[in-house]
Amino acid sequence: MTKKGPMLWPVIGIIPSLVININNIYHWITIALIKAKGTFPYKGVWMGRAYGIVTVDPSKIEYILKTRSKNFPKGKYYKERFLDLLGDGIFNADDELWLHQRRVATIEMHSSRFVKYSLKAMQDLVQNKLLKVIKGHNNIIDLQELLLRFTFDNICAAALGVDSGCLALELPQVPFAKAFEEATECTLFRFLVPYFVWKPMKLLGLGFEKRLKESTKFVHEFADKIVMDRRNELVEQGNLDGRSDLLSRLMIMDNIINTTKQNEQSFFSNKLLRDFCISFILAGRDTSSVGLAWFFWLLHKNPKIESKILEEINDILSRRESKEEEIVFTMEELKQMVYLQAALTESLRLYPPVPIDIKEVINDDVFPDGTVIKKGAKVLYSIFSMARMEWIWGKDCMEFKPERWIQNNGQLVNESQFKYAVFNGGPRLCLGKTFAYMQMKMVAAAILLRYQVKVVEGQNVVPKLTTTLYMRNGLLVSFKPRLANSAV
Numbered sequence: 371m372t373k374k375g376p377m378l379w380p381v382i383g384i385i386p387s388l389v390i391n392i393n394n395i396y397h398w399i400t401i402a403l404i405k406a407k408g409t410f411p412y413k414g415v416w417m418g419r420a421y422g423i424v425t426v427d428p429s430k431i432e433y434i435l436k437t438r439s440k441n442f443p444k445g446k447y448y449k450e451r452f453l454d455l456l457g458d459g460i461f462n463a464d465d466e467l468w469l470h471q472r473r474v475a476t477i478e479m480h481s482s483r484f485v486k487y488s489l490k491a492m493q494d495l496v497q498n499k500l501l502k503v504i505k506g507h508n509n510i511i512d513l514q515e516l517l518l519r520f521t522f523d524n525i526c527a528a529a530l531g532v533d534s535g536c537l538a539l540e541l542p543q544v545p546f547a548k549a550f551e552e553a554t555e556c557t558l559f560r561f562l563v564p565y566f567v568w569k570p571m572k573l574l575g576l577g578f579e580k581r582l583k584e585s586t587k588f589v590h591e592f593a594d595k596i597v598m599d600r601r602n603e604l605v606e607q608g609n610l611d612g613r614s615d616l617l618s619r620l621m622i623m624d625n626i627i628n629t630t631k632q633n634e635q636s637f638f639s640n641k642l643l644r645d646f647c648i649s650f651i652l653a654g655r656d657t658s659s660v661g662l663a664w665f666f667w668l669l670h671k672n673p674k675i676e677s678k679i680l681e682e683i684n685d686i687l688s689r690r691e692s693k694e695e696e697i698v699f700t701m702e703e704l705k706q707m708v709y710l711q712a713a714l715t716e717s718l719r720l721y722p723p724v725p726i727d728i729k730e731v732i733n734d735d736v737f738p739d740g741t742v743i744k745k746g747a748k749v750l751y752s753i754f755s756m757a758r759m760e761w762i763w764g765k766d767c768m769e770f771k772p773e774r775w776i777q778n779n780g781q782l783v784n785e786s787q788f789k790y791a792v793f794n795g796g797p798r799l800c801l802g803k804t805f806a807y808m809q810m811k812m813v814a815a816a817i818l819l820r821y822q823v824k825v826v827e828g829q830n831v832v833p834k835l836t837t838t839l840y841m842r843n844g845l846l847v848s849f850k851p852r853l854a855n856s857a858v
């Protein structure tokens with residue numbers, strides 16, 4: 371049953387409490403959820419269509435993400451806000467349209483071809499770009515911004531097969547990345563103001579809606595050109611054998627299906643391919659970089675854990691038969707980094723890149739504990755707050771403890787997706803989870819082996835209110851070469 375939560379005023383609902391706590395929103399929601407014993411009702415402004423419950427209850431999360439997932443889709447509320455940027459892409463689709471994209475993307479992402487391609491892309495990006503930028507910058511640098519540049523280049527290579535150039539040595543402004551960031555930020559405003567405010571603004575081309583229109587146009591034109599060029603390449607060459615990115619593979623798969631089933635319309639039109647790729651870039655653009663930024667911050671506060679990670683990396687390297695000049699981690703070595711994986715998992719628990727998620731209710735429903743939820747309501751679940759509930763994670767829930775994730779036999783703990791909802795769960799479990807771990811381990815190990823990441827003292831390291839858990843002021847650091855490896 372839902373317990374009392376923050377005050378709901380007539381007409382303006384929960385808004386006054388939100389406004390007062392806007393600078394500390396995640397902690398405020400957490401405290402409200404602790405007081406309400408896990409779930410409370412909320413209401414936005416009158417006629418604003420925002421009402422429902424906020425929860426951290428793993429059994430309710432399992433109910434919405436798995437047991438009754440069809441009754442709790444992304445829904446109209448979410449979709450109409452993301453429609454301009456994402457169209458029908460996987461991140462914004464439900465039902466058949468979602469299912470087909472999900473199926474083909476899953477097949478392709480699990481293929482050894484894609485895994486090999488993404489590993490190579492990551493290795494190249496780390497060795498030839500990221501480490502070079504770090505080496506070339508002797509001064510203080512914003513680590514969050516640097517990691518964002520890395521993941522943007524990485525996801526563009528994986529999804530589109532292009533180099534977006536964010537990690538060039540001089541760290542240039544990249545128009546596509548800039549437009550993407552602007553379009554995402556402006557879309558977020560649609561979640562913060564009632565629909566009767568943003569819809570007229572859109573119609574009249576005002577304020578953030580004007581910026582959204584312009585940045586979306588730029589993103590779409592950029593992606594459209596890549597899709598068109600690839601289509602032409604396929605027509606001219608008859609194949610895309612040299613390419614392993616998702617866009618090329620989906621185009622090829624669709625082509626093969628159409629050749630076997632003559633007269634049937636292609637599923638992946640050029641527009642749907644574009645929408646798919648944009649969804650993919652959105653999903654993988656900032657999640658792992660933001661996760662890594664919090665990870666390095668936690669290591670700074672927990673030097674013993676950093677030493678243990680280093681010990682593990684050096685131990686793995688000591689088993690190499692040949693001692694190459696340049697150390698590039700292999701897939702096998704990354705798999706052996708169990709302690710590093712546990713530390714990353716623990717860091718993501720405390721600072722989940724997607725801090726709050728939302729689902730819409732299609733038909734009236736009743737949760738297993740008897741809580742009634744009405745058609746049209748929204749369920750918000752705070753993944754950030756879940757980590758801070760003693761009844762979910764124990765008395766030490768606030769501590770950064772990688773050991774939580776290692777069993778007595780040395781294997782990693784396989785936790786329930788609904789207790790650890792960081793990567794979502796059920797049929798819409800994050801498609802990039804394996805990719806993200808490979809990426810985060812590669813970056814963390816490559817940096818930690820060579821450098822001590824010195825966090826500049828006196829910074830105000832706090833979360834920003836966006837769909838992804840950015841650090842509001844970034845993370846200023848300097849890199850101090852480790853003596854033993856300074857030549858690497």
Ligand code: HEM
Pocket residue numbers: 460461472525528649650653654655657658661718722723724727728791792793794797798799800801802803805806
């Ligand atoms: C630490 C890194 C990451 C975290 C914590 C994370 C988390 C999530 C979450 C919570 C969702 C569900 C969102 C929702 O439905 O509301 C999701 C979906 C998704 N993620 Fe990730 N993600 C990460 C990295 C990535 C990467 C690197 C990629 C791409 C390579 C990716 C691709 C996707 C896709 C395509 C979906 C949509 C799946 C669907 O709707 O069927 N993610 N992710």
